[in-house]
Amino acid sequence: MNITYLDNNATTRTAPEVVEKMLPFYTEYYGNPSSMYGFAGYVAKKLAEARIKTAQLIGASAEEIVFTSCGTESDSTAIYAALQSYPHKKHILTTRVEHPAVKSLCEHLSAKKGYRVTFVPVDGKGFLDLDYLYDHITDDTAIVSVMWANNETGVIFPVEDIARVVKKRGAVFHTDAVQAVGKIPMNLADTDIDMLSLSGHKLHAPKGAGALYIRKGTKFAPFLIGGHQEKGRRGGTENTASIVGLGKACELAGERIEEENTRVRALRDKLETEILKQVPHTVINGDIHNRLPNTTSIGFEYVEGESILLMLNELGICASSGSACTSGSLEPSHVLRALGVPFTIAHGSIRFSLSVYNSDADIDFVIEQLPPIIEKLRMISPFRAQENQT
Numbered sequence: 609m610n611i612t613y614l615d616n617n618a619t620t621r622t623a624p625e626v627v628e629k630m631l632p633f634y635t636e637y638y639g640n641p642s643s644m645y646g647f648a649g650y651v652a653k654k655l656a657e658a659r660i661k662t663a664q665l666i667g668a669s670a671e672e673i674v675f676t677s678c679g680t681e682s683d684s685t686a687i688y689a690a691l692q693s694y695p696h697k698k699h700i701l702t703t704r705v706e707h708p709a710v711k712s713l714c715e716h717l718s719a720k721k722g723y724r725v726t727f728v729p730v731d732g733k734g735f736l737d738l739d740y741l742y743d744h745i746t747d748d749t750a751i752v753s754v755m756w757a758n759n760e761t762g763v764i765f766p767v768e769d770i771a772r773v774v775k776k777r778g779a780v781f782h783t784d785a786v787q788a789v790g791k792i793p794m795n796l797a798d799t800d801i802d803m804l805s806l807s808g809h810k811l812h813a814p815k816g817a818g819a820l821y822i823r824k825g826t827k828f829a830p831f832l833i834g835g836h837q838e839k840g841r842r843g844g845t846e847n848t849a850s851i852v853g854l855g856k857a858c859e860l861a862g863e864r865i866e867e868e869n870t871r872v873r874a875l876r877d878k879l880e881t882e883i884l885k886q887v888p889h890t891v892i893n894g895d896i897h898n899r900l901p902n903t904t905s906i907g908f909e910y911v912e913g914e915s916i917l918l919m920l921n922e923l924g925i926c927a928s929s930g931s932a933c934t935s936g937s938l939e940p941s942h943v944l945r946a947l948g949v950p951f952t953i954a955h956g957s958i959r960f961s962l963s964v965y966n967s968d969a970d971i972d973f974v975i976e977q978l979p980p981i982i983e984k985l986r987m988i989s990p991f992r993a994q995e996n997q998t
């Protein structure tokens with residue numbers, strides 16, 4: 609069966625050009641980049657090139673890039689680094705819609721480690737309450753962590769503006785930019801952002817490589833303590849093949865950012881417009897303007913997202929639901945709950961996330977298949993039945 613892959617915010621296809629660059633590092637160039645001989649020196653040289661390419665994509669300098677294993681490690685490293693660098697400060701400021709990589713860590717620090725955490729709310733369109741955020745920065749705030757773009761709705765936050773304010777108020781500013789890198793042009797040199805997380809497998813690099821940007825001069829403490837790798841900022845022998853792949857993927861992302869914002873955006877818009885036109889009682893979750901070009905979260909009233917996904921799966925269509933099934937009861941996603949999306953819509957929400965590897969044919973297939981699926985499910989919907997009773 610053909611796979612129609614529309615779940616690129618979960619992970620992406622490794623670009624063939626990236627795989628090609630990686631393979632020799634499993635076979636021929638297996639040297640440890642920290643070793644002294646020339647054989648390993650070549651690996652170190654390629655690692656350095658990957659660092660430059662990664663830095664270039666985000667407008668940073670190579671020394672400001674620390675390679676990690678994933679976005680989650682970058683997020684944890686950033687938050688722990690700030691807490692360790694300012695041990696007398698016990699407050700963390702973040703948002704209600706962060707990825708679990710930040711959200712669960714902050715909940716843990718609050719529940720088990722004695723930190724006070726403020727989760728800034730969003731409005732119905734998914735925009736942050738900036739007044740609330742600024743009002744809650746205190747002298748006790750060690751770090752403010754706000755994602756650049758939301759993984760479920762695609763809504764973009766004004767992190768450059770927020771960083772400017774946070775910096776003036778004396779706290780560290782970190783952004784989880786895992787969804788934004790490669791989709792939004794950025795030049796970190798012109799911002800007050802202190803730390804930024806990115807993840808390889810969200811931008812057509814392999815799983816197993818991520819990066820943390822650490823602005824020159826930012827106080828830092830390593831999360832993985834060990835050897836002198838990464839200038840003492842992250843112990844552990846580098847995942848050389850994946851990092852070389854990340855470098856290549858960053859180079860490609862720079863070249864394709866234009867296509868993401870034109871062709872991919874147009875495909876997303878077509879999918880959305882057609883579905884909204886053909887299927888009644890359907891809404892877009894989050895603001896439709898200030899949003900990543902590849903993401904749409906569509907709420908279908910009176911249907912369960914899980915059922916839609918199962919039927920799409922039968923056709924080889926990969927998408928994702930906004931809800932996670934917890935112990936038999938369907939729990940709507942924390943993001944959609946934070947937006948105040950009504951129960952009947954949150955439960956029936958599906959996220960489609962595209963990439964440069966999607967074609968018109970992919971989108972036409974979904975536009976053709978999805979409306980009859982929704983119609984069928986609505987006929988047997990328990991939500992519908994409840995609605996009719998009341």
Ligand SMILES: *Cc1c(COP(=O)(O)O)cnc(C)c1O
Nearest residue numbers: 678679680707709759786787807
């Ligand atoms: C996927 C994702 C992460 C986690 O990245 P991993 O590399 O899977 O650990 C963090 N934040 C956001 C916004 C994400 O979409």
